[in-house]
Amino acid sequence: MSPVVTRRRIIFWAAAALFFALLPLVFTQSFALSMLSQMGIAIIFALSYNMLLGQTGLLSFGHAVYFGLGAFFCAHALNLVGAGKFWLPVTFMPLVGGLAGMFFGLVLGFVTTRRAGTPFAMISLGIAEMVAASALMFTGFFGGEGGIATDRTVGGAVMGISYGPQIQVYYLIAGWCLVCIIGMFAITQTPLGRMANAVRDNPERAKFVGYNPTRVRWLMMTLAGFFAGVGGGLAAINYEIVTAETLGVMASGNAVLMAFIGGIGHFWGPIIGAVLVTLLQSALSNYTQAWLLYFGLFFLGIIMFSPGGIANLIMLHKPVWQAGRLKRLLPGYSLSGSAGLVMLLGFFAMIEMIYHLEAKEAANKAFSFFGVTLDPTRPSFWIGTLVVLAAGVAMFYGTTRVVKRAWDDITAELQVKGVV
Amino acid sequence: MEFFLITLLNSLSYGLLLFMLSSGLTLIFSMMGVLNFAHASFYMLGAYFAYQTGLYVGFWPALFLAPLLVGALGALTERYGLRTVHKFGHVAELLFTFGLAYVIEEIVHLIWGRAPVDYRIPAGLDFTLFTLYTTQYPAYRGFMMLVSVGMLAALYLGLTRTRIGLVIQASLTHPDMVEALGHNVPRVFMLVFAGGAALAGLAGVIGGNAFITEPGMAVAVGSIVFVVVVFGGMGSLTGAFIASLIIGALQTFSVALDYSMLDLFGKLGLSVSPHSSWHGLWSITISQTAPVMPYLLMVLMLIVRPRGLMGTRES
Numbered sequence: 001m002s003p004v005v006t007r008r009r010i011i012f013w014a015a016a017a018l019f020f021a022l023l024p025l026v027f028t029q030s031f032a033l034s035m036l037s038q039m040g041i042a043i044i045f046a047l048s049y050n051m052l053l054g055q056t057g058l059l060s061f062g063h064a065v066y067f068g069l070g071a072f073f074c075a076h077a078l079n080l081v082g083a084g085k086f087w088l089p090v091t092f093m094p095l096v097g098g099l100a101g102m103f104f105g106l107v108l109g110f111v112t113t114r115r116a117g118t119p120f121a122m123i124s125l126g127i128a129e130m131v132a133a134s135a136l137m138f139t140g141f142f143g144g145e146g147g148i149a150t151d152r153t154v155g156g157a158v159m160g161i162s163y164g165p166q167i168q169v170y171y172l173i174a175g176w177c178l179v180c181i182i183g184m185f186a187i188t189q190t191p192l193g194r195m196a197n198a199v200r201d202n203p204e205r206a207k208f209v210g211y212n213p214t215r216v217r218w219l220m221m222t223l224a225g226f227f228a229g230v231g232g233g234l235a236a237i238n239y240e241i242v243t244a245e246t247l248g249v250m251a252s253g254n255a256v257l258m259a260f261i262g263g264i265g266h267f268w269g270p271i272i273g274a275v276l277v278t279l280l281q282s283a284l285s286n287y288t289q290a291w292l293l294y295f296g297l298f299f300l301g302i303i304m305f306s307p308g309g310i311a312n313l314i315m316l317h318k319p320v321w322q323a324g325r326l327k328r329l330l331p332g333y334s335l336s337g338s339a340g341l342v343m344l345l346g347f348f349a350m351i352e353m354i355y356h357l358e359a360k361e362a363a364n365k366a367f368s369f370f371g372v373t374l375d376p377t378r379p380s381f382w383i384g385t386l387v388v389l390a391a392g393v394a395m396f397y398g399t400t401r402v403v404k405r406a407w408d409d410i411t412a413e414l415q416v417k418g419v420v
Numbered sequence: 421m422e423f424f425l426i427t428l429l430n431s432l433s434y435g436l437l438l439f440m441l442s443s444g445l446t447l448i449f450s451m452m453g454v455l456n457f458a459h460a461s462f463y464m465l466g467a468y469f470a471y472q473t474g475l476y477v478g479f480w481p482a483l484f485l486a487p488l489l490v491g492a493l494g495a496l497t498e499r500y501g502l503r504t505v506h507k508f509g510h511v512a513e514l515l516f517t518f519g520l521a522y523v524i525e526e527i528v529h530l531i532w533g534r535a536p537v538d539y540r541i542p543a544g545l546d547f548t549l550f551t552l553y554t555t556q557y558p559a560y561r562g563f564m565m566l567v568s569v570g571m572l573a574a575l576y577l578g579l580t581r582t583r584i585g586l587v588i589q590a591s592l593t594h595p596d597m598v599e600a601l602g603h604n605v606p607r608v609f610m611l612v613f614a615g616g617a618a619l620a621g622l623a624g625v626i627g628g629n630a631f632i633t634e635p636g637m638a639v640a641v642g643s644i645v646f647v648v649v650v651f652g653g654m655g656s657l658t659g660a661f662i663a664s665l666i667i668g669a670l671q672t673f674s675v676a677l678d679y680s681m682l683d684l685f686g687k688l689g690l691s692v693s694p695h696s697s698w699h700g701l702w703s704i705t706i707s708q709t710a711p712v713m714p715y716l717l718m719v720l721m722l723i724v725r726p727r728g729l730m731g732t733r734e735s
Contacts, residue, residue, distance in 0.1 A: 057511075059515075118514065123718070130712055133712045133715065137704060137711075249639070256515065290526070290530065292522070292529075293523065295522075300501075300516065300523060303505060304504055304516070307508040354530055354531075358530065
């Protein structure tokens with residue numbers, strides 16, 4: 001067995017820490033800073049979800065339950081500190097969320113992990129619905145519709161850190177994010193992590209080796225609950241309010257989207273997914289009402305054409321890059337990329353025109369689309385958009401052949417050399 | 421007594437509606453191993469299609485047109501969506517339907533807006549069927565039950581008495597053998613998927629105007645249908661039927677009961693001070709717990725009997 005702590009890994013994680021520390025120096029606006037904080041939380045959430053889906057093969061639709069409960073417990077702990085009934089530095093407050101998530105992972109996991117595969121997916125959904133419905137019932141703990149408000153500065157200033165300014169909260173999130181990433185990566189290297197993979201691939205054989213698949217799933221669920229809870233605790237500190245939506249089914253669906261778009265087959269896949277989804281959600285929602293539709297279609301596209309997610313797309317290029325043939329793909333990629341852009345432009349214009357036509361309250365239905373004014377009430381604009389869309393589709397299909405030919409050539413060459 | 425009988429009738433019509441949804445879901449699941457997350461979305465589309473076509477041709481033609489349209493959409497989904505994803509495994513198939521549900525909801529937003537649409541009970545059915553004690557029972561509820569039972573009988577006869585039904589049944593257990601005998605199993609899959617979608621669509625047509633036609637209706641009913649299928653046992657039609665009636669009754673009755681533990685304590689001569697920390701818990705009424713009940717029942721069933729009421733296999 002190779003050593004777990006190698007010099008390469010130490011250098012890598014140190015570089016990651018430096019990267020996190022330097023990010024706010026590059027992105028100085030307050031908008032970017034709160035987005036970075038959001039991304040850190042999303043990364044923990046998506047990675048903890050992938051402990052279930054990617055590593056143990058458990059397709060959960062209720063992961064936000066542990067995230068949300070962690071957030072609620074953390075918010076209450078903060079309020080208790082404020083009332084002087086409890087003492088814990090705010091820096092370690094996410095641990096409260098983590099322990100809460102772990103506890104509920106242990107309890108609910110006992111019920112859910114007795115089954116795997118599709119039944120597990122349904123049961124996790126049922127549990128999520130149950131918790132979400134209970135949250136609106138027990139208004140004392142969950143605060144009903146309004147949620148639970150809290151104050152992250154209750155600890156006062158410790159060595160000048162009061163967690164009042166967002167930059168301090170960012171460093172708190174970044175620190176915990178790094179600790180969680182390292183922790184979750186370390187788990188993949190343990191015998192438990194390996195057994196989780198075995199249980200995912202072939203539970204019967206795992207049983208023959210002498211491991212109880214149910215117990216392995218349960219343990220992984222508990223650990224995933226812990227990390228999700230830490231993420232939830234950070235969310236409570238970051239937003240200073242926790243509502244029942246935090247543990248709802250939509251939030252759980254978000255974890256699925258982030259992990260799958262990023263790629264569940266690689267440890268770092270969900271990190272890409274979390275960053276991308278957070279970026280899309282806050283950037284797109286500023287510009288268009290239809291962003292959820294684009295987002296859903298993007299997800300469907302990933303499933304249908306690249307089920308390994310973005311991580312897999314990147315890893316496909318690794319042997320080509322190592323063989324120094326990446327630039328042979330460039331002409332095809334730039335051609336089909338620009339054709340795809342035309343196609344997308346036509347498609348977006350189409351959807352936006354339908355949306356603006358349906359918006360009944362506006363008297364003037366014309367709107368600006370990338371600097372061009374489109375008027376959905378006039379047929380000429382529909383014809384124009386259709387022409388752009390059709391031309392884009394035709395060009396895109398034509399140019400994908402160029403890409404495919406380049407790939408076939410490279411693959412053949414690599415096969416001759418024995419690389420692939 | 422009056423309350424009990426009326427609520428029983430209501431729960432029966434709701435339970436039968438649930439069965440129209442869960443029967444398609446469980447058939448698709450036992451055949452293809454695909455849990456269709458978009459099933460409730462087809463239910464929603466049924467309601468919206470009936471509303472839209474009803475504007476032009478009236479309710480009665482829409483009753484037939486809307487399920488056919490939804491069925492055609494189902495066939496397209498299977499042929500061009502699921503069959504492409506099939507080679508990537510069950511998780512990808514499941515997530516495909518999950519993403520599809522998402523997209524369908526957004527398309528409904530896009531076309532019909534976020535507010536509920538005015539999909540009404542047809543004037544021909546808007547009268548009182550009978551009066552029980554003092555409560556008037558609407559004819560449309562009776563019509564819903566009639567359609568559901570008719571569909572149930574047609575489904576049963578279709579599956580057991582027709583040639584295609586026998587092929588479907590054989591494909592459930594021995595797809596390779598059926599293929600070897602010269603039947604086109606992928607086409608049978610497509611047919612079953614389309615049929616399940618059409619059933620969900622029909623449920624939407626008759627349920628949409630009885631309840632409410634809005635973009636959130638798929639999410640609201642979707643998870644309940646999952647509970648029904650898990651509770652009844654995955655892949656069992658009989659189990660789905662019994663579970664539909666039980667869950668339907670549970671939901672309808674618990675919504676109507678406005679008692680809490682405090683009332684019980686009051687009957688026993690006990691009183692809880694409003695300052696006690698448990699007062700909040702005891703004052704929750706049964707109707708408030710209604711949304712949680714089905715899920716609680718499902719969790720209990722999973723602990724006691726993991727394969728469900730009538731399920732034959734563990735997973």
